[in-house]
Amino acid sequence: QVQLQESGPGLVKPSQTLSLTCIVSGDSISSGHYSWSWIRQPAGKGLEWMGRMHTSGSTDYNPSLRGRVTVSIDTSMNQVSLDLSSVTAADTAIYYCARGILTGSSVHYDSWGQGTLVTVSS
Amino acid sequence: QSLLTQPPSVSGAPGQRVTISCTGSSSNIGAGYDVHWYQQLPGTAPQLLIYNNFNRPSGVPDRFSASKSGTSASLAITGLQAEDEADYYCQSYDRSLSAVLFGGGTKLTVL
Numbered sequence: 001q002v003q004l005q006e007s008g009p010g011l012v013k014p015s016q017t018l019s020l021t022c023i024v025s026g027d028s029i030s031s032g033h034y035s036w037s038w039i040r041q042p043a044g045k046g047l048e049w050m051g052r053m054h055t056s057g058s059t060d061y062n063p064s065l066r067g068r069v070t071v072s073i074d075t076s077m078n079q080v081s082l083d084l085s086s087v088t089a090a091d092t093a094i095y096y097c098a099r100g101i102l103t104g105s106s107v108h109y110d111s112w113g114q115g116t117l118v119t120v121s122s
Numbered sequence: 123q124s125l126l127t128q129p130p131s132v133s134g135a136p137g138q139r140v141t142i143s144c145t146g147s148s149s150n151i152g153a154g155y156d157v158h159w160y161q162q163l164p165g166t167a168p169q170l171l172i173y174n175n176f177n178r179p180s181g182v183p184d185r186f187s188a189s190k191s192g193t194s195a196s197l198a199i200t201g202l203q204a205e206d207e208a209d210y211y212c213q214s215y216d217r218s219l220s221a222v223l224f225g226g227g228t229k230l231t232v233l
Contacts, residue, residue: 037222046124047160047168047211049222062221096167100222104174106215107222108158112167 002026004097004113012091012120018084022097022113029078030055035100035107036080038071040093041115048093052100052107053080087120094118125150126212126225133231134202142228144195144212150223152193155215159188159197162209162227171210172197199230207232 008020020038029036037052051061051071061069070083080097094115100107127145134140144157151157159172170179172188175195185206188197195214199206212225 039224046227047213047224049224052222060220060222063219104156106155106158106213108156108170108173108213109160109168110170110173110179112169115167 002099002111004099004111006095006097006113006116008095008116008118010117010119012087012118013122014088014120015086018082018087018091018118018120020082020095020097020116020118022080022082024078024080024099028075029073029080030075033102035102036071036073037098037100037107037109038069038080038082039096039098039109040091041096042090042093050082050084089120092118092120124224124226125216125219126214126223128210128212128225128228130226131229131231133233134199135233136202136204138202139198139200140202140230141199142197142210142212142230144197144225146193146195146214146223148193149218150193150214150216151190151195153217155217157188157190157195158213159186159195160211160213162211164208168211202232204232206230 035052035054038050053071096115098109099111156174160168161171162168175190
């Protein structure tokens with residue numbers, strides 16, 4: 001069974017770049033028709049999809065974050081990364097990585113990491 | 123504000139049936155994109171509850187069911203139990219935005 005584990009700094013200063021890593025175990029990150037997404041959740045609020053990379057290498061991003069967010073995959077390390085630039089306090093949230101599977105007309109997320117809290121503060 | 127609209131909260135007594143709606147538009151649910159549902163228990167990551175409109179992953183009780191019609195979808199929970207108290211999210215895709223969408227979430231309270 002695939003497992004996902006996010007890691008990264010819990011505190012980032014405003015205007016800096018937030019960088020997180022998600023280590024995938026139990027399956028190869030490049031196998032199957034998967035996509036790998038980052039999804040975040042501010043405290044007490046709903047889920048926000050940030051972006052994804054397909055195993056083909058193509059990427060899609062939330063238009064509200066376009067220009068600030070980059071999702072990448074390192075197949076040698078079996079991990080997914082997130083970079084979010086020019087962060088502000090509004091980027092304070094729990095960040096989840098999730099595996100997406102396309103078996104119909106839209107991807108669904110069958111595996112999630114436990115999430116990592118990132119606080120943006122000076 | 124999410125393009126998939128859910129009621130902020132619903133409630134029901136143990137044993138009762140509740141439904142949670144997810145209303146979209148012609149660029150997402152109405153365009154034929156599948157709807158998926160997630161359950162998020164307090165302090166935990168979301169878990170897949172329903173995929174491709176009405177399919178349950180193994181291990182999900184048949185008390186949970188879902189449907190889709192037009193620009194909306196609905197999640198139904200029958201035989202409500204205290205352990206069902208959680209936040210529920212619908213999810214689909216929007217072709218105008220070329221983006222994955224989540225509903226705003228619905229908090230289910232078991233009275």
